[in-house]
Amino acid sequence: MERNEVNELIKTIEIHRPYFKSKLGKDTLQDLLKEWTNILAPYDYEDVKQNLYNFLNNESNYGKDPDVFILKKGLFTLDQKKDNAKGKIACQFCGRYLPILEMDKHESRCRSIKYLQRLYRTYFNRELEVKDLYNLNDKTFDESYIKVLEKVLPKVESDLERRGITNVIETYYGREPIYSYREL
Numbered sequence: 704m705e706r707n708e709v710n711e712l713i714k715t716i717e718i719h720r721p722y723f724k725s726k727l728g729k730d731t732l733q734d735l736l737k738e739w740t741n742i743l744a745p746y747d748y749e750d751v752k753q754n755l756y757n758f759l760n761n762e763s764n765y766g767k768d769p770d771v772f773i774l775k776k777g778l779f780t781l782d783q784k785k786d787n788a789k790g791k792i793a794c795q796f797c798g799r800y801l802p803i804l805e806m807d808k809h810e811s812r813c814r815s816i817k818y819l820q821r822l823y824r825t826y827f828n829r830e831l832e833v834k835d836l837y838n839l840n841d842k843t844f845d846e847s848y849i850k851v852l853e854k855v856l857p858k859v860e861s862d863l864e865r866r867g868i869t870n871v872i873e874t875y876y877g878r879e880p881i882y883s884y885r886e887l
């Protein structure tokens with residue numbers, strides 16, 4: 704971010720802490736502007752502004768002035784943000800950022816887990832503990848997946864969904880699907 708953006712931050716601070724500038728005096732204010740500009744240069748203005756608002760919104764900071772280290776606390780620099788974004792994409796189901804090469808495998812697992820979650824909510828009226836499901840190896844996961852489908856099948860009301868689940872179970876055991884593509 705740039706000097707004029709640091710100036711904007713100081714204006715915002717002055718609105719919420721009306722003594723901020725006058726307390727510093729003109730010379731100190733110039734020094735502070737220079738120093739903050741140096742320290743904040745690698746960061747994104749929008750991120751820093753958000754940190755400032757977080758600080759001002761926090762009741763326990765009432766009467767306290769923000770300093771430059773609070774403004775950059777926990778932030779990635781612009782360069783770091785580029786690195787983070789490089790080669791990583793968001794999972795369409797859970798939004799997690801992962802390397803492109805891992806995504807197919809992750810999304811396939813994630814889709815199944817989201818489906819189990821929905822089944823649990825709908826038919827057992829409870830939340831499924833999903834954390835461990837992400838770490839299971841494929842074989843163990845598939846076994847658990849099928850077990851849930853078998854448990855849920857008698858409760859499923861929609862014909863379409865019941866046929867779909869039946870086919871998944873049948874093919875898991877190496878049998879032919881019972882319903883044709885057109886019946887699904």
Ligand SMILES: [Zn+2]
Binds near residue numbers: 810
């Ligand atoms: Zn995901």
